[in-house]
Amino acid sequence: MNDLDTVDAYGVLVEPATYRIQRLLPGPTERVWNYLTKSDLRRRWLAAGDMGMAAGTNFTLKWRNSELTDPPGKRPDGFGEEHSMESRIVEVDPLRKLAFTWGGGEVSFELEPQGEDVLLTVTHRRISDRANTVMVGAGWHMHLDVLAAKLAGHAPEPFWDGWVRLKGEYEKRIPA
Numbered sequence: 001m002n003d004l005d006t007v008d009a010y011g012v013l014v015e016p017a018t019y020r021i022q023r024l025l026p027g028p029t030e031r032v033w034n035y036l037t038k039s040d041l042r043r044r045w046l047a048a049g050d051m052g053m054a055a056g057t058n059f060t061l062k063w064r065n066s067e068l069t070d071p072p073g074k075r076p077d078g079f080g081e082e083h084s085m086e087s088r089i090v091e092v093d094p095l096r097k098l099a100f101t102w103g104g105g106e107v108s109f110e111l112e113p114q115g116e117d118v119l120l121t122v123t124h125r126r127i128s129d130r131a132n133t134v135m136v137g138a139g140w141h142m143h144l145d146v147l148a149a150k151l152a153g154h155a156p157e158p159f160w161d162g163w164v165r166l167k168g169e170y171e172k173r174i175p176a
Contacts, residue, residue: 007119009145010173011137017105019124019136023144026151027118029111033095035147036109044068045147049087051100057089059100065159068146073158104128120144130174137170138163 011021025032035041039050045068051059063083066072090106091099099108105126112119122140127133142163149156156162 009141010169011122011140013133013174014123017125017127017133019127019133019140020121021137021140021144022119022121023148024114025118025120025148027113027116029095029113029118032111032118032120032151033098035151036098036111045150046143047085051087051089053089053092053094055089055091059087059089061085061087065163068143069156069159071158073160073162073164075160076164079160130176133174134167134170137174138166141166141170 007022007024011019014020035045037051037053039048042048043062043064047061047063049059049061051057061084063085064081065079066075066081085103088101089099090101091097091108095111097108097110099106102124105124105128107125108121108123110121110123112121122144124136124140127136142159145162146156146159
């Protein structure tokens with residue numbers, strides 16, 4: 001067994017409205033931090049958007065999920081080509097923690113060196129209801145799978161196909 005075997009690919013509810021998911025990623029920490037904070041790198045796995053690295057700074061995230069993988073897979077009905085969200089930096093501790101608002105909630109990214117790898121913990125707080133928890137779970141899971149594959153130099157599975165599959169799995173995993 002290696003360290004990768006100890007990190008469950010699936011996220012869990014740690015409180016009724018708080019979802020947490022982890023990934024052990026190829027380091028170094030500076031590289032992973034850049035994929036969280038630099039728009040041109042973040043857009044490759046999540047969403048573009050220049051962010052100032054100071055608490056209180058506003059920024060806009062812009063998703064183009066069909067551009068994350070080639071091929072992108074079949075986009076589900078109801079999803080557009082692009083989605084934007086206004087956010088605000090809540091906390092910055094360089095190379096350790098980044099937190100920002102996410103709609104009515106908050107997302108934090110915590111980095112912990114693990115030898116040559118980095119344990120990334122994503123915590124999404126104040127999720128409004130079960131339906132959004134399922135969407136959030138599938139979304140973070142798939143986005144982190146894309147990040148892990150790209151950091152490892154592998155081709156990720158088509159984004160939308162993976163998201164649809166994971167949505168079904170989280171539908172079964174998240175309590176009613």
